[in-house]
Amino acid sequence: MGFLMKKHWQRRHLMEAFMKFIMRVSLVIVAGALGLILWIVIVRGLPALSWAMVTKIPEGGYYMGKGGGILNAILGSLYLASGGTLLAMIFSVPIAMYLKTYLGDSKWGHYVRLSLDVLWGIPSIVYGAFGFTLMIALGMRASLLAGIVILALIELPIMTRAMDEVIRRMPVDLEHAALALGSTKFEVALRVVTRQMLPGITTAILLGLGRGIGDAASVLFTAGYTDRIPTSLMRPTASLPLAVFFQLGSPYPEVQQRGYAAALILTIIVLVVSLGSRWLSARLNKYTIK
Amino acid sequence: MSQSDKINTPQTVTKTTGRVIRPVAVSRARQNSFARRTFFGFTLLPVFLILIVTIALLVRSWPILNAYPLSDLLFGDVWKPTDGQFGFRPFILGTFWVTVVGVVLSVPPCLLASIYLAEYAHARLRSIAKPVLDLLAAIPPVVYGVWGLLAIVPFVDKVLAPLSDRWLGSVSIFAVNQPTGFGILAAGLVLAVMIAPLIISVMYEIFSTVPNDLRHASLAVGATQWQTIRNIVLPQVAPGILAAIVLGASRALGETIAVLMVVGNIPQIPTSIFDSAYPLPALIANNYGEMMSIPLYDAALLSAALVLLVVILIFNILSIIILQRMMRQKWAS
Numbered sequence: 001m002g003f004l005m006k007k008h009w010q011r012r013h014l015m016e017a018f019m020k021f022i023m024r025v026s027l028v029i030v031a032g033a034l035g036l037i038l039w040i041v042i043v044r045g046l047p048a049l050s051w052a053m054v055t056k057i058p059e060g061g062y063y064m065g066k067g068g069g070i071l072n073a074i075l076g077s078l079y080l081a082s083g084g085t086l087l088a089m090i091f092s093v094p095i096a097m098y099l100k101t102y103l104g105d106s107k108w109g110h111y112v113r114l115s116l117d118v119l120w121g122i123p124s125i126v127y128g129a130f131g132f133t134l135m136i137a138l139g140m141r142a143s144l145l146a147g148i149v150i151l152a153l154i155e156l157p158i159m160t161r162a163m164d165e166v167i168r169r170m171p172v173d174l175e176h177a178a179l180a181l182g183s184t185k186f187e188v189a190l191r192v193v194t195r196q197m198l199p200g201i202t203t204a205i206l207l208g209l210g211r212g213i214g215d216a217a218s219v220l221f222t223a224g225y226t227d228r229i230p231t232s233l234m235r236p237t238a239s240l241p242l243a244v245f246f247q248l249g250s251p252y253p254e255v256q257q258r259g260y261a262a263a264l265i266l267t268i269i270v271l272v273v274s275l276g277s278r279w280l281s282a283r284l285n286k287y288t289i290k
Numbered sequence: 291m292s293q294s295d296k297i298n299t300p301q302t303v304t305k306t307t308g309r310v311i312r313p314v315a316v317s318r319a320r321q322n323s324f325a326r327r328t329f330f331g332f333t334l335l336p337v338f339l340i341l342i343v344t345i346a347l348l349v350r351s352w353p354i355l356n357a358y359p360l361s362d363l364l365f366g367d368v369w370k371p372t373d374g375q376f377g378f379r380p381f382i383l384g385t386f387w388v389t390v391v392g393v394v395l396s397v398p399p400c401l402l403a404s405i406y407l408a409e410y411a412h413a414r415l416r417s418i419a420k421p422v423l424d425l426l427a428a429i430p431p432v433v434y435g436v437w438g439l440l441a442i443v444p445f446v447d448k449v450l451a452p453l454s455d456r457w458l459g460s461v462s463i464f465a466v467n468q469p470t471g472f473g474i475l476a477a478g479l480v481l482a483v484m485i486a487p488l489i490i491s492v493m494y495e496i497f498s499t500v501p502n503d504l505r506h507a508s509l510a511v512g513a514t515q516w517q518t519i520r521n522i523v524l525p526q527v528a529p530g531i532l533a534a535i536v537l538g539a540s541r542a543l544g545e546t547i548a549v550l551m552v553v554g555n556i557p558q559i560p561t562s563i564f565d566s567a568y569p570l571p572a573l574i575a576n577n578y579g580e581m582m583s584i585p586l587y588d589a590a591l592l593s594a595a596l597v598l599l600v601v602i603l604i605f606n607i608l609s610i611i612i613l614q615r616m617m618r619q620k621w622a623s
Contacts, residue, residue: 016516023406026399027419030490033483034426037437044440091332098329105618108333114610115337121537121606122599123544125571126343129595132578133346157336184322214430217546217571221578241432245547248439263436267429274428278421 038267045264048257054265058227063247065254070262072229073243077266079144079230080223080239081212084151088159088208091152093201096163100170100197101189113164119157127154128221135222145233147223151212158211159204166200167193174289199284206277210270216241240266344599351593354586363593369557376590378597380557384474384567385598387560388549389542391478392485397535400489407490408497409519427487435551438480443552446479447471451564465562472554475563480548485538492537492613496530497523499620530616533609540605544598546571570594 056069095112103109131150140146170193178188216239224236225246240262247259348355354363354376366377407419451466458464500523508518524531554566555576574591581588 012514012517016514019402019516020406020410023402023410026402027406029399030403030426030483030486031419031422033486034422034429036441037429037433037483040437040441041433044436091335094329094332095336098326098333102326102329103333110614111337112333114607114614115340117610117614118340118603118606119336121540121602121610122340122343123541123546123571123602125544125546125574126347126595126599126602128578129574129592130343130346133350133592136350137346153339156339160336184318186322186325187318189325210428214428214432216430216432217575220575241430241547244432244436245551248436248551260436260440263433267433270428270430270433271425274425275421278424 041260041264041267044260045267046261048261049264050261053258053261057229062227063250063252063255065252070238070240070243070258070265072227073238073240073262074265075229076144076223076237077213077240077269079237080147080151080219081209083144083148084155084212085159085205085208087148087152088155089201089205092156092160092163092204093197095160096167096197096200097189097193099160099164100167100193101175101185113161116157116161116164119153120161123217124154124215125217128218131218131222142222142224142236143234144223144230144237147219147237147239148233150218150222151215154215154218155208155211159208162204162207163197163200166203167197170196171289196288199281199288202284203277203281206273206280210273210277213273214241214266214270216245240269340603344596344603347592347596347599351589351596354589354593357586363590364597367559371584371587371590374586376586378570378594380559381568381570381573381594382597383559384553384557385543385569385571387474387563387567388477388481388553388569389539391474391563392481392542393535393539395478396482396485396489396538400486400538401493401531404490404493404497405519408494409515409523423487423491426483427491431484431545431548432551434480434484435548438476438548438552442476442479443471445471446473446476446564450475454564463562464564466564467562468554468564468566470554470566472552473564473566474553474560477549477553477567477569478563480552481542481545484545484548485541488541489534489538492534493527493531496527496534496613496616499530499616500526527616529612533612533616536605536609537613540602540609543602543605544571546575550575570598574598 050069052067053069054074055071056067057072058070059066059068062068099109099112103112127150131146134149135141135146174192174196175188178192179185183191219239220242223239225238225242226236227238228235230237244259244262244266247255247262250256250259358376363376363378364382365379366375367379368375368377369380407416411419447470451469451471454464455466459466504522504526505518508522509515513521549569550572553569553572555568555572556566557568557573558566560567574594577587577591581591
């Protein structure tokens with residue numbers, strides 16, 4: 001009996017050690033994949049990166065290896081992402097506030113959250129196709145405005161849910177205290193929730209920006225592509241992801257090289273935005289009541 | 291006083307010694323109900339947007355749904371828009387294969403990693419893992435595509451294909467018929483990494499819904515930690531795990547640019563994971579430029595988007611309902 005028990009003891013502890021080992025390996029694989037992506041993009045992108053890439057627009061024959069840069073795409077992406085984020089803000093802040101103050105865990109609140117999560121999962125190519133049908137219906141052509149509107153729709157659920165998750169953690173006591181003093185729910189939303197939501201709003205803005213800068217499939221349909229820097233909302237505009245994509249499709253090695261460099265620029269922008277959002281929300285979190 | 295009070299209740303604002311007096315209770319109540327109605331209006335947008343997107347795509351793809359029976363479109367083998375032949379079968383199968391390979395490659399390591407993070411890891415490792423996952427999730431698809439092009443495609447071509455040819459060549463789904471590196475396996479590998487952050491973070495959340503008392507009870511009667519996880523925790527979270535996988539699959543289904551760059555884009559019925567394929571999103575993205583020039587072509591491509599949307603909506607709604615239910619149990623307890 002004692003022998004049997006001992007054997008049993010050994011086997012399950014062996015299993016424990018084995019499972020722990022392969023779990024650690026899995027974690028290393030996932031983290032390693034991130035390291036590998038960054039390493040490849042840096043190693044291949046850095047040699048082709050030059051000052052001209054980020055300060056000039058494509059000159060004649062750029063796509064055959066002649067001079068110029070992708071300032072048009074960098075600015076285009078910034079315009080698209082900031083426009084889209086601004087537009088999404090206008091809708092997402094009131095929705096997040098309403099979810100917190102008025103809806104709570106009610107039925108309608110449940111439906112709103114459900115539909116936001118479902119919207120989040122709709123791929124950007126479908127949004128792009130939808131934008132295309134809208135543009136046909138309105139007789140619009142590919143333009144900065146169309147790109148901004150579609151990006152705003154893509155960013156809306158991401159930003160709203162980010163704010164919702166932050167504001168959900170607000171202590172109920174705060175709300176109750178304000179209500180007990182005779183505030184209306186609207187006043188609670190405006191004076192209490194807004195302040196508590198500040199870290200959530202900044203996180204949401206930066207999440208939206210990151211998504212907007214990186215999204216390719218939707219702007220392909222709606223914003224088009226051009227070698228010029230857009231001067232009006234009605235003009236088409238270039239974007240960084242498409243600049244990477246088109247340059248990689250070129251048969252000229254120099255142009256492909258610049259595609260890698262463009263991918264590096266895009267990655268740097270997105271990483272800065274992502275890290276910045278963590279830093280900023282950690283800082284702002286100090287000023288909220290928990 | 292804040293500006294909104296002044297705007298909404300001008301008649302009740304009186305000035306005494308330069309200070310604005312609070313409006314009377316009635317108008318504050320009116321302001322509150324006005325705000326409630328306005329806010330409610332805003333929430334209609336996300337709820338109806340899903341419907342609007344579906345209807346818009348349905349309307350634009352109606353010409354082709356009218357001209358051909360649905361079964362011809364979904365199961366037709368021939369794709370020749372210039373001859374008026376629109377068979378989606380190669381593209382649907384391409385989407386299916388790429389997604390399945392991506393999910394199969396992604397789920398085991400993700401499940402193990404999320405168990406480790408949720409059950410074993412110290413707080414310090416968790417606090418590092420979260421930003422790393424966020425970073426992985428923030429990398430744009432096109433960068434994953436570049437990585438796939440530079441690292442995965444050569445890796446499949448130079449390493450995996452010869453290995454598979456040598457050891458598994460007789461099994462048809464591992465046969466190497468088109469040795470270019472571009473194909474389902476390359477796309478699956480890229481997708482596996484792309485959907486990993488989503489799957490891990492959803493699974494991690496799910497593990498945290500299991501009450502610690504259950505773990506303590508199991509550990510107290512002498513079970514090892516792994517026995518506790520296998521016998522107590524995993525059965526509790528099984529629906530959530532499944533939902534996380536379905537959510538990952540639906541993300542993989544719609545991925546466009548990254549897949550497009552490494553999958554080869556040959557409209558054929560794939561028989562092996564080393565074959566090239568042509569998934570639906572890639573079809574839509576590659577041909578949007580010429581779709582207005584051929585009759586019914588635009589309707590065909592938009593109906594492809596509609597098919598994609600419907601499948602993804604079903605996947606998403608099912609998994610999100612399961613996940614929300616589990617999370618609500620956690621909030622309740």
